[in-house]
Amino acid sequence: MPAAGPSLPTAKTIQVDTRGAMILDEESPELLAIRAAPLCLVHCPFALRGTHTHTLLTCLVRLARDHHQTRDSRGIYFPNYIEPVSHIAVDIGGSLAKVIYFTRSTNPPSSPSQIATRGSSPSDISTPLSSSPTRESPISSPPPSAKLNGHPRGALTPAVLEQSNGHSSYLEIPSHTSRADSTAASASSTLNGTATASLRPDSVNHSLLHDSLLRRASVQHFPGGSLNFERFETEHIDECLAFIRTLIERSAEVNGVPLEEMRRGVKVIATGGGAHRFYDVLARELQVEVHREDEMACLIEGLKFITLIPDEVYYFSDELIHSVSHPAQHQLERPSPDPPKYAVSFVQDPVPQLPCLLVNIGSGVSIVKVDEDGSYERVSGTSLGGGTLWGLLSLLTPATTFDEMLALSEKGNNETVDMLVGDIYGSDYSKLGLKSTMIASTFGKVFKKQGGKRGTFSPEDISKSLLYAISNNIGQIAYMNAEKYNLDRIYFGGYFIRGTSYIARQASVHPPVRARSFVCSCRSRGDKLVYTRAEPIEEHPLFCDFSCDSKRGQSPAVARALGFAGHAATISTLSYAIRFWSKGTKRALFLRHEGFLGAIGAWIKNIGEEGQEKKPDSDADVDAES
Numbered sequence: 001m002p003a004a005g006p007s008l009p010t011a012k013t014i015q016v017d018t019r020g021a022m023i024l025d026e027e028s029p030e031l032l033a034i035r036a037a038p039l040c041l042v043h044c045p046f047a048l049r050g051t052h053t054h055t056l057l058t059c060l061v062r063l064a065r066d067h068h069q070t071r072d073s074r075g076i077y078f079p080n081y082i083e084p085v086s087h088i089a090v091d092i093g094g095s096l097a098k099v100i101y102f103t104r105s106t107n108p109p110s111s112p113s114q115i116a117t118r119g120s121s122p123s124d125i126s127t128p129l130s131s132s133p134t135r136e137s138p139i140s141s142p143p144p145s146a147k148l149n150g151h152p153r154g155a156l157t158p159a160v161l162e163q164s165n166g167h168s169s170y171l172e173i174p175s176h177t178s179r180a181d182s183t184a185a186s187a188s189s190t191l192n193g194t195a196t197a198s199l200r201p202d203s204v205n206h207s208l209l210h211d212s213l214l215r216r217a218s219v220q221h222f223p224g225g226s227l228n229f230e231r232f233e234t235e236h237i238d239e240c241l242a243f244i245r246t247l248i249e250r251s252a253e254v255n256g257v258p259l260e261e262m263r264r265g266v267k268v269i270a271t272g273g274g275a276h277r278f279y280d281v282l283a284r285e286l287q288v289e290v291h292r293e294d295e296m297a298c299l300i301e302g303l304k305f306i307t308l309i310p311d312e313v314y315y316f317s318d319e320l321i322h323s324v325s326h327p328a329q330h331q332l333e334r335p336s337p338d339p340p341k342y343a344v345s346f347v348q349d350p351v352p353q354l355p356c357l358l359v360n361i362g363s364g365v366s367i368v369k370v371d372e373d374g375s376y377e378r379v380s381g382t383s384l385g386g387g388t389l390w391g392l393l394s395l396l397t398p399a400t401t402f403d404e405m406l407a408l409s410e411k412g413n414n415e416t417v418d419m420l421v422g423d424i425y426g427s428d429y430s431k432l433g434l435k436s437t438m439i440a441s442t443f444g445k446v447f448k449k450q451g452g453k454r455g456t457f458s459p460e461d462i463s464k465s466l467l468y469a470i471s472n473n474i475g476q477i478a479y480m481n482a483e484k485y486n487l488d489r490i491y492f493g494g495y496f497i498r499g500t501s502y503i504a505r506q507a508s509v510h511p512p513v514r515a516r517s518f519v520c521s522c523r524s525r526g527d528k529l530v531y532t533r534a535e536p537i538e539e540h541p542l543f544c545d546f547s548c549d550s551k552r553g554q555s556p557a558v559a560r561a562l563g564f565a566g567h568a569a570t571i572s573t574l575s576y577a578i579r580f581w582s583k584g585t586k587r588a589l590f591l592r593h594e595g596f597l598g599a600i601g602a603w604i605k606n607i608g609e610e611g612q613e614k615k616p617d618s619d620a621d622v623d624a625e626s
Ligand SMILES: Nc1ncnc2c1ncn2[C@@H]1O[C@H](COP(=O)(O)OP(=O)(O)O)[C@@H](O)[C@H]1O
Pocket: 092, 093, 094, 095, 096, 097, 272, 361, 362, 363, 364, 385, 386, 387, 388, 389, 390, 402, 403, 493, 494, 495, 496, 497, 498, 499, 595
């Protein structure tokens, strides 16, 4: 009997203006600075002048470098969101603690990555980038002066600081009528365009929202701010606490307010199992108000919000490649560790696509059915998840980090450890459509002795076999639940999908290209990943090789797509499993911020709570025993 999830506890309109939102380039110096910026919670951006600016920026870059190991996902820049945000959200899971926080800046970052990663839906292959409606709205575009290539100056602005410093708001409505008129006109269009993730329109206070939007629309000096992402291993929760503590302390320092005041102004919103396990530690160590939110509710809120971000949702599709490479073949081969080649496509229309199934692959796996109205139920799960792969590979290989394990898997050949149909039948089992190369039994060869002795197996082969087994198993369970509940869209979240980011690092040196559709796959060659068949579909010769090398690379969009798109083998396995088992009726969808759904949900659920007293840990929000 599936456990019923709580009904949406704080269903409300998400009042974050996502128009013009853009995902930042992971490697941009701007992002480095913007990520570090909240460590210096600058109350007033105008304070950043002269030598002080220089010192601060030096400090930002140094801090960013010091924290590079936790800098793990791209920031999201919201040109139109300007309200104070007083909270830091943290999702503490069984494996990783994810932290997100919002910073303001006077200048937008100059290197959004979405230019190179625009989608590839067949309908808009040749559409010029500039025609994207999400980038054309006059309000969503930052003022021209803000587009200069200067360093962004991030500033987290807790509401309490604004009040205590006598700033009712930075947002002053211009007094002259014509500006106000045009603002009003813009604001009403803003009202239509503002991200509204809640599907309960009755909960919207239109008048309040309109007033707020009116003020936002008139702002000239605050072109939004950025959401920043960090992660830590839960095992080293002390590092996570130290990070948040430093953030708060430095904020007080830079803003010139007493630490006590800063602590009063900042709240930590905690979710995930660790919100309970570490609640006392969080409150004691950080000395700020800690509020807990339910994990499943946060995942769903996070999903609803993140799907509003342009270029966030993507899928791997093998259909086009399949039709080109096997024109006569209608039957799909069963999933295998070497799935077909894929094209990466981005969902262009940033609206929540409900109903859907959310499969969150963290330490374990939660499968949640989300209805059209946003209500949800955790319908299934499996304990064979990301923690399983990490744990087993820690036992079976010398790799010490998860990324090393993924790298091993890319070089492996699972056939040395897996028992194939051919090992049993000596050939295909054609009557059942089972090819000889299909895995009959994961790890099925390992027990066999050769000359009375146990075999030895390479860490690479073991890694590949297990990565495939876990991913395919989750794909099958996901498919069965989607079938049971008649859902065609399956979103995969959780950090398990996240891959090594060195692909992105290599690729980000390339200039953006405009071609929108690609046929691509990647494999390792020596210590370098090589992209094969990575050419725009319109002109692709099927078997060309292309090395993702800063000198030779010709298709950075593909490389970037794979780089940020998590681990290619994991994603292609899940994608193909869903396509195979559903006979092409269901689609696996992925998210660029897949590991942060819970943290994003915790963050978004508390937007609009600024200055409001919230009873910590109300029963409505938290089910687990404290
Ligand atoms: N760099 C990484 N370090 C640790 N685990 C990673 C990493 N990248 C991906 N993973 C996978 O992500 C899983 C954790 O996913 P996550 O969604 O954070 O779960 P949880 O909330 O349970 O911590 C790990 O068990 C591991 O399989």
